[in-house]
Amino acid sequence: MKTTLMKSKPFLTILAIIALAFTVGACTSTPDSRIRRNQALFDSFTMEEQAMIRQGIVGVGFTPDMVSMAMGPADQVRTRTVSQGEQTIWVYNRWFRDYVGQQHLGFRRDVYFDHRIQSWRVFYTPVSASVFQERVEEVGRVVFMNGKVVSVETLQD
Numbered sequence: 001m002k003t004t005l006m007k008s009k010p011f012l013t014i015l016a017i018i019a020l021a022f023t024v025g026a027c028t029s030t031p032d033s034r035i036r037r038n039q040a041l042f043d044s045f046t047m048e049e050q051a052m053i054r055q056g057i058v059g060v061g062f063t064p065d066m067v068s069m070a071m072g073p074a075d076q077v078r079t080r081t082v083s084q085g086e087q088t089i090w091v092y093n094r095w096f097r098d099y100v101g102q103q104h105l106g107f108r109r110d111v112y113f114d115h116r117i118q119s120w121r122v123f124y125t126p127v128s129a130s131v132f133q134e135r136v137e138e139v140g141r142v143v144f145m146n147g148k149v150v151s152v153e154t155l156q157d
Helices: 002-027 031-037 039-043 047-054 064-071
Strands: 076-082 085-114 119-145 148-154
Touching: 031 039, 031 047, 031 064, 039 064, 047 064, 064 085, 064 119
Parallel strands: none
Antiparallel strands: 076 085, 085 119, 119 148
């Protein structure tokens, strides 16, 4: 049992590192990485627009492509009908995992041979798990009308 566990530790470590690399790689989308993917389009914008996009700032009059470069893909897309026509709203969120506490799951039974009394012994170990609660906070909205940004709402920290 021990040799099997020892042989599998390097494999599990390598597997964990690879999984972490994919997770981190998938989560890192910055304005610079989005600009590199659409460099020709980015180069067609004015210098002022380019500076704002590099900083992750959205301005009134921006197109959906400009907003995507500055802020990334929206977490939610909504539509609203107003007297002037239809508006598209891109919603951006931030996710949290709040620690709530421990939850008792039961007991693990362990059996061992006690050489001192020449008998098997059983003891029970409590088993618990950490409990987390997911929380979503809206941090911004970008409202489009006729393909242009007409308003930007952001959460003030």
